[in-house]
Amino acid sequence: MLAVLKGLWARRRALGLYGLLLLGGWFLGDLLKDLTVPEMRPMNEPMIHWILMTAFVAFVILAAIPFVPGAEIGFALLLLFGGQVAPLVYLGMVGALILSFVIARLLPAAVFAHLLAWLGLAKAADFVAKLESIPPTERIETLSTVIPSNLGRRLIDHRHLLLAVALNTPGNSLLGGGGGLAFIAGASRLYSFWLYLVVVLCAVAPVPLFFYFV
DSSP: HHHHHHHHHHHHHHHHHHHHHHHHHHHHHHHHHHHSSSSOOOOHHHHHHHHHHHHHHHHHHHHSSSSHHHHHHHHHHHHGGGGGGGGHHHHHHHHHHHHHHHHHHHSOOHHHHHHHHHOOEEEEEEEEHHHSOHHHHHHHHHHHHOOOOHHHHHHTTTTHHHHHHHHHHHTTGGHHHHHHHHHHHHHHOOSSSHHHHHHHHHSSHHHHHHHOOO
């Protein structure tokens, strides 16, 4: 028991940051939902178009932020406007996941290593720094040595399918939501952009398609 408490204390910064991100994401999502989901009232067509475009831009930005429940905002838009906005919601969610992925890919690995070290995760920081010096073609093998079990190897080999499932799993906000998962995928450097794009295009499609055809 004492060892567990010591381990938690050593990772207090990581646990504290995780809690703040989780609470902050939900708070920000609720706070800004009014900007993306307008109040129902009579309005002319230009006003509707302006509201939809504003909601679209806000939706893309919100959904790209880790721990912000952007999917719930998209779902609210679908419930409010119906299938006619399904293509817009689909493009917005895809755009948000691409934005988060690209930002993470552009950040140097040293940034993540320093952050992990500051959080008290020294082993993870060392591993990230080491992984950056390894050619992309050899990173999968390196990860396999860290997760030697057959299950770990299968998860790595089927990482694209795993990402698609995670994006559609209820409660994935605990892992950062869609924006957080996309950010992790980009930061890991284990996903090529085009394969990642295919995964996102397929994973995001079911709910908008349902509203579009129902």
